[in-house]
Amino acid sequence: EADIYQTPRYLVIGTGKKITLECSQTMGHDKMYWYQQDPGMELHLIHYSYGVNSTEKGDLSSESTVSRIRTEHFPLTLESARPSHTSQYLCASSETSGGKEHTDTQYFGPGTRLTVL
Amino acid sequence: GEDVEQSLFLSVREGDSSVINCTYTDSSSTYLYWYKQEPGAGLQLLTYIFSNMDMKQDQRLTVLLNKKDKHLSLRIADTQTGDSAIYFCAESSPNNAGNMLTFGGGTRLMVKP
Numbered sequence: 001e002a003d004i005y006q007t008p009r010y011l012v013i014g015t016g017k018k019i020t021l022e023c024s025q026t027m028g029h030d031k032m033y034w035y036q037q038d039p040g041m042e043l044h045l046i047h048y049s050y051g052v053n054s055t056e057k058g059d060l061s062s063e064s065t066v067s068r069i070r071t072e073h074f075p076l077t078l079e080s081a082r083p084s085h086t087s088q089y090l091c092a093s094s095e096t097s098g099g100k101e102h103t104d105t106q107y108f109g110p111g112t113r114l115t116v117l
Numbered sequence: 118g119e120d121v122e123q124s125l126f127l128s129v130r131e132g133d134s135s136v137i138n139c140t141y142t143d144s145s146s147t148y149l150y151w152y153k154q155e156p157g158a159g160l161q162l163l164t165y166i167f168s169n170m171d172m173k174q175d176q177r178l179t180v181l182l183n184k185k186d187k188h189l190s191l192r193i194a195d196t197q198t199g200d201s202a203i204y205f206c207a208e209s210s211p212n213n214a215g216n217m218l219t220f221g222g223g224t225r226l227m228v229k230p
Contacts, residue, residue: 006159031215041203041223050215090159104148104209104216108159 003027006091006109013081014117021076021112023091031095032074033106036060037088049074081116088113119143121208123221130229135193137224139206142187146208149182150218151191154203163191163204193226201228 004025013019023032030051035043035058045058049068063085064078074093078085092106120142129135141149147168152160166173166180166189173180179192189206203225207218 033217041225043205043220043223045217048215048217092160104218105150105162105165106160106218107162108152110159111157113157 004091004093004107004109006089006112008112009110010113010115012115012117015080015082017081019078019081019114021089021091021114023074023076023109024072025074025093025107025109026072027093027095027107028071029093029095029107030071031093032068033092033094034058034064034066034074034076035090035092036062037090037111043090047076081114083116086114086116119208119210119212119219121206121219121221123204123206123224125222126225126227128227128229129196131196131198133196135191135196135200135226135228137191137193137204137206137226139189139191139221140187141189141206141208141219141221143208143210143212143219144187145212146187146210147216148209149180149189150205150207150209151178151180151189152205152207152220154205154223156202160205196226196228198228198230201226 007022032049034047044060046062047066089112091109094106150165151163177194181190203223207220
């Protein structure tokens, strides 16, 4: 079972507020990811990280930013939330080479459902 | 870029078998995955298959891989109402940056009692 956590699970916030979605994993995984999932189900990669101090933009352009100061922590920040940011945000991690699973398997957190009014 | 396609919906009766299909375009895919997402939750890894295998069975789940046709399927035997969820297939490949996964759009499985 994967040990990856996201908080809050649900967030309703007004336009213009700054928010940070938290993601933590206790598996020592180097790679971490943020996905945005639209109501049509499809997953869109918005950010990823290969390890500490590494952050990359994903396939879908996003106004959010991420940081990776510690291996286990990969927070996502929106400086000024807008209704168009309303979505489900999923965090995932995958193992580095040499682990018992091959390196590509991603483990997901429970998600944060964000609603911006 | 590479593509992974799934049909949007599947409806079955409780006790029947479900077959969820997936096609992909990357001939260099190394691993192919099935994930399950229940309402309000994240994705749960169900199973994966290495690209040099044709079949993998795990209790009620059977994964079939036709590498020539780039076709992956997930069969759920004796489908239960608790199997109602969205199922995502995904592939990993050296063609993907950092060997990241490419996901299909998801198939919503509805199980009728």
